[in-house]
Amino acid sequence: MLFKPLNMNFPSVRAGIQQQLNHRVLFHNSVMPLRCSASTPTPSASSDDAIVLNVRGMMCEGCASSVKKLLETQPQVLSATVNLTSETALVSLSPLLSEEKTSPNWQKELGETLAHHLTTCGFTSALRGS
Template sequence: MMCDGCAASVKRILESQPEVASATVDFKEAKAVVWTTAEAKVAEDWQKQCGEKLANHLGTCGFESRLQE
């Protein structure tokens, strides 16, 4: 992410995913925080699964991303 416009795009992409209730994105820190829906929390390791899925999706949309532990 290089600007507020990129951060807005990342936020929009994340919030368009069915498991995401809301997201905040800080381009200066290159970090996104995601709040998931209750349905996303069914698997035992749901945080890792969901985070990896979202990071991969952002990558396909042109935004390099990785899950932070």
């Protein structure tokens, strides 16, 4: 005989495992539910020191991580949050941007510069709203 016959008690085994998991979730604080990237809210520019970019070409969380690293290596960027599902990047700007803030369109110019940087790195990007 090449294959072992299936265990006919599988539904009861599965129910026992489900009970154990339910117990762990209910009574142990160390077990936290998983969150997928689809449940994260779409970023929006809520302050003057943030820029939202539309980013295309991301296929997986690894791509989103690469976009985050590419943005955060720029001296004007304090941090970046990338959402793979909505294809956006919320960029928090460094408070040390005194010389860039002198022009009236400094935020648009900086956003276009960051978008161009991502595009040259392989992720088609544009400033949201332009």
